[in-house]
Amino acid sequence: MPTHSADSMRFQTLVLVHLDSAYNLARWMLRSEHDAQDVVQEACLRAFRAFDSFRGDDGRCWLLAIVRNTCRSWLDRNRRDAPGPLPDEDDIETPADPDADPQVQMLRRAGAQEVRAAIESLPGEFREVIVMRELEGLTYKEIAAVAGVPVGTVMSRLARGRERLERKLAPRLVEGGLP
Amino acid sequence: MNCARARELLHPHADGELDVAASLDLERHLEHCPDCARSGDRLRDLRATLATAPYFKAPPDLEQRIRAATTTPAPSSQRRRSMLPFALAASLLLGAALTFVVTRYTPRGAEDGLARELVAAHVRSLMADHLLDVPSTDQHTVKPWFAGRLDFSPDVRDLSTSGFPLAGGRLDYLAGRPVAALVYHHGKHVINCFTWPANNTPDSPPTITTAQSYSIVHFTHAGLTTYAISDASPSTLLDFASLLRRP
Numbered sequence: 001m002p003t004h005s006a007d008s009m010r011f012q013t014l015v016l017v018h019l020d021s022a023y024n025l026a027r028w029m030l031r032s033e034h035d036a037q038d039v040v041q042e043a044c045l046r047a048f049r050a051f052d053s054f055r056g057d058d059g060r061c062w063l064l065a066i067v068r069n070t071c072r073s074w075l076d077r078n079r080r081d082a083p084g085p086l087p088d089e090d091d092i093e094t095p096a097d098p099d100a101d102p103q104v105q106m107l108r109r110a111g112a113q114e115v116r117a118a119i120e121s122l123p124g125e126f127r128e129v130i131v132m133r134e135l136e137g138l139t140y141k142e143i144a145a146v147a148g149v150p151v152g153t154v155m156s157r158l159a160r161g162r163e164r165l166e167r168k169l170a171p172r173l174v175e176g177g178l179p
Numbered sequence: 180m181n182c183a184r185a186r187e188l189l190h191p192h193a194d195g196e197l198d199v200a201a202s203l204d205l206e207r208h209l210e211h212c213p214d215c216a217r218s219g220d221r222l223r224d225l226r227a228t229l230a231t232a233p234y235f236k237a238p239p240d241l242e243q244r245i246r247a248a249t250t251t252p253a254p255s256s257q258r259r260r261s262m263l264p265f266a267l268a269a270s271l272l273l274g275a276a277l278t279f280v281v282t283r284y285t286p287r288g289a290e291d292g293l294a295r296e297l298v299a300a301h302v303r304s305l306m307a308d309h310l311l312d313v314p315s316t317d318q319h320t321v322k323p324w325f326a327g328r329l330d331f332s333p334d335v336r337d338l339s340t341s342g343f344p345l346a347g348g349r350l351d352y353l354a355g356r357p358v359a360a361l362v363y364h365h366g367k368h369v370i371n372c373f374t375w376p377a378n379n380t381p382d383s384p385p386t387i388t389t390a391q392s393y394s395i396v397h398f399t400h401a402g403l404t405t406y407a408i409s410d411a412s413p414s415t416l417l418d419f420a421s422l423l424r425r426p
Contacts, residue, residue, distance in 0.1 A: 005250075008249055008250055011249055012246065012249065012250075016242075016245065016246065016249065019237045019241075019242055019245065020234075020236045020237050022237070023235055023236065023237035023238075023241065024234055024235045024236070027235035028235070033235075036235070037238065037241050040237065040241065040245075041241065041244060041245055041248075044245045044248075044249065045245070045248055045249070048248075048249045112231050112232065112233060115228055115229060115231055115232045116232055116233055119229070119232055130229070133194065134226060134229040134230065134232070135229075135230075135232060135234055139194075139196065140191070140194065140196050155190065155191060158190055158194075159187070159190045162190065162222065162225060162226075165225060165229065166221060166222075166225050169225070169228065170221075
């Protein structure tokens with residue numbers, strides 16, 4: 001627990017500047033504005049109490065790791081979005097698509113709402129790496145540090161999450177027909 | 180490179196996580212494999228589409244709540260470390276001193292830097308229990324004490340009969356050089372009297388200023404420049420200065 005105002009300022013300068021990243025991750029992980037606010041506040045206070053242990057290398061990843069853990073505890077407590085067994089690799093198929101170009105065009109047309117719904121429908125393990133990579137721009141190594149998993153796991157979850165998103169976003173439009 | 184391996188590498192390639200050699204291998208494969216090249220295109224387009232997903236920024240009131248909660252640290256309830264009370268006391272003391280200096284000192288004029296130093300030195304001497312290196316009411320004890328510690332000899336006077344008894348002296352550091360600090364009392368007031376060589380500046384009569392409700396009197400006399408600071412009244416300090424300039 002920092003006891004000097006200088007530490008408080010350091011915390012706000014090094015860690016709290018990444019509040020948007022923290023909130024964005026929590027918002028996607030919890031899929032609720034209200035829960036995200038509560039969890040982010042709790043996570044930031046935890047981070048502040050633990051600030052003595054911060055070694056000053058990367059405030060964003062340090063904060064995101066605490067936010068992510070707080071989210072996971074919250075999800076476990078509330079039994080929502082519990083991390084069920086990951087789907088088998090066979091579950092994922094490369095979409096057979098004879099002509100890629102129309103599909104690519106339709107992907108581009110997928111509205112922000114559909115994109116959001118597609119990401120939110122992903123299992124939590126896939127969703128968090130997709131958000132950290134595609135929205136936060138974190139490297140594999142940073143994602144691995146935040147999620148506490150090996151880089152290889154980050155890679156496979158990212159690939160499988162993207163395959164799911166592609167299936168969710170593309171066929172729906174193809175089958176629904178063009179306007 | 181076979182297609183299965185190429186599909187695996189498409190993701191780290193798109194994410195800029197692939198080393199140069201593997202990237203070249205993959206690109207060679209994509210040139211000759213339309214299926215894998217199409218997968219690469221789809222990945223690129225998917226990523227462009229994902230980039231349109233909403234980014235949720237923290238609401239301003241959430242940020243305000245967190246800033247407020249991390250600005251004034253709450254006392255730790257259980258794991259109170261043994262040093263914590265001392266640390267708290269020290270920070271309170273520092274906070275009080277800073278508040279004192281910051282809120283009560285209104286800078287003005289060219290002498291502000293020195294005035295600030297004088298106030299700081301005066302406050303520090305009273306706070307840090309470092310008022311005196313040589314506590315003595317005898318100027319014949321105090322004056323020789325500075326010999327060997329300074330490259331000049333301060334004018335030390337016994338003014339007890341005039342109501343300014345000498346309390347002693349110490350070394351201090353002001354205006355970028357070591358100086359003599361002589362401490363006099365006047366009733367319950369402490370007067371810090373800083374003096375150092377005037378460097379050929381002509382003698383000047385006492386002038387009085389105030390900083391943060393402290394009175395500061397300055398004069399140059401007999402090759403020494405002197406600043407005396409106290410919470411005594413300005414007129415008291417002017418009296419004090421005139422006593423120090425008596426032949």
